[in-house]
Structure formats: C-alpha cells, structure tokens
Amino acid sequence: MSGVVLLGLGGTISMHETDSGAVPVAGAAELTAAVAGFGAAESLALVGGSEVDFDLLELLVHRARAVVGGGADGIVVTTGTDSIEEVAAWLSYRENWPVPVVVTGSMIPGARPDSDGRANLADARAVAASRADIDPVVVFAGKVLAGREVVKVSGVVRDAFDAPGRGAIGTVTSGRVRWHRTPERVAAHGDPTEALWPVPLVAGALGDDGTLLRRAGSGRPAVVVAANGSGNLPPAQAAAARELIDDGTLVVITTRAVDARVAPTYGYPGGGAGLASYGAQFADGVSPHRARLLTTLGVAQRRDQDGLRALIEAEVRP
Secondary structure, X not given: OOOEEEEEEEOHHHEEEEOOEEEEOOOHHHHHOOXXXXXXXXXXXXXXXXXXXXXXXXXXXXXXXXXXXXXOOEEEEEOOOOOHHHHXXXXXXXXXXXXXXXXXXXXXXXXXXXOOHHHHHHHHHHHHOOOOOOOOEEEEOOEEEEOOOOEEOOOOOOOOEEOOOOOOOEEEEOOEEEEOXXXXXXXXXXXXXXXXOOOOEEEOOOOOOOHHHHHHHOOOOEEEEEEEOOOEOOHHHHHHHHHHHHOOOEEEEEEOOOOOOOOOOOOOOOOHHHHHHHOOEEOOOOOHHHHHHHHHHHHHOOOOHXXXXXXXXXOOOO
C-alpha cells in the first residue's frame, strides 16, 4: 500500500445536511474521489467528532501502524473538528511515526458546495506527501499546526484551529508546503498495558465549592483541573484539591486559557503557588484535554504517581 493513505473517522467533512441537522454519510473513498493523489482510502468509522472515544483512537493507531508497515508514504486522518486536537495528540503520544501523519476535517459539511473540506483535504495530502521529518500535525485553513500544540479556537468559523503563543509551523499554498519552523521530534510514550479508563477533567470556576472536583477525583489515581489563569482555583475548590492529594490522587493543574501556560505564581488562598507547594502537578503548555490523554495513557501503563509526573514533565515545552 504505497502513496498517501486516507483513514476516515467521519466528521463534518463527511456530512450531508438533513432536516434534523448535519450527519456523516460520505466514506473515505468518496472523499478522495474529489481530491487527486491518494493511494488508498479506508473508513474506520463514520461518526461525529464528539462520538470519538478511546476505543476508536486505539483502532486508529493500530490501523495506521499496519498501513505504515505496508509501505505508505504518509497518512491523512479525517475526523470531526470536536476531536481533532485529541486525535492529533493521541497519535503523537502513542507512536514515533516514520512518515508524516496529518489530521484534518472541515467546519462546513462536506456535501455543501462552499465546504472547506476539499481544500483542507488537498492541503493535508500535500503535507503527508512531503516526506517531512515531523511528528503528527493538523492541517486546516492553509496552516500546518503541531499536534502537541494545536487547539480549537472557534466552534463556528472556518479558521477554527491555532496554536496560541506558538503559531503555525508551516503553511500550504496551491499545493506547496512552506515550513516556518520544525519542532524537535519528541519521544512517544508507548502502549497501554491495561484498559483505558479516562481520567476526569474538571473546570475551575469562580465561587466553586469543590464538590464536583472532590467527587470526580475521589478514589481515582489522577484528576485534571482546567484552572483559572496561570493555575489558580477558588479557595473551596483548592481545598478539595488538597484533600484529594492527601488521599493519594494526583491533581494535574492546567488552564482554561488557550495558550495552556501555567505557573505557580500567586500566594493568595487558592493561588497556584500554594497548590504546587502542596503537591499538585503543573502541566505547563499542555492543554487540559491533552493532559487528560496523557494521564489516561499513564494510568493504563500502571505508572505510579512519580511515573505520571514524569510523563507530564516530558510534554512540557519551553
């Protein structure tokens, strides 16, 4: 199986509009009929982005391994934009791919004449065929974004993805790929050895009394918190975090800010400095959803708390 191979999961790029809303209809082969240059196409699923789960992520990894082993020069994955950040991160964390692996989709249903799907797919194929020595990337609206950096910044506009504070690593114009920077390749973290049970993710919110965080993290090896600002929580929510730490749960502090930057700066009640000194793990530059993927993988590898901390630290970038 040579050339660039498309592995389809569905998403808006595969959708037709109906009276009850847009639904996935077009399989991978139908998508490639509109864009020349693919060597093969295969549908692994035909679902909406928010239907993607860990079973499907693992199916994608194993099928991509087989495709690469069969001689593919590159892989394009189409999925719903709700899942693009996590699909790209999971592919990055699970394997050091010897060929370019590119994730894309569309914001406008693929069957519409004004859809962005065809352009995104053509750009993704160009990057996948580039033979670039890169970790997985997202190609969307002409931008090439690192899979470890990309976030969805809009739920409605076409230019829906970015890497705030870092920017694109390249662009695609009329089929030509131009690289602005090439991030160092990062070691993947290996396979799960047990079933994947998603780690809870809880948001920080003003005046929160900590009940939700306490319940989400109780008895769990880890919980991820999308905190305020540089990693701060309301006092009662911070108290819940300290209780969980006392009970042996790793509390991972991320931020709801889109650049994912956290730092233990503030010493007021609930401030990040106090949380860090108490034992919370700060995940600087790792978005809440990526931190959840990382800790879920680490738990499924039977890592102890030190191992989970090391896994997160391995993903912290300057």
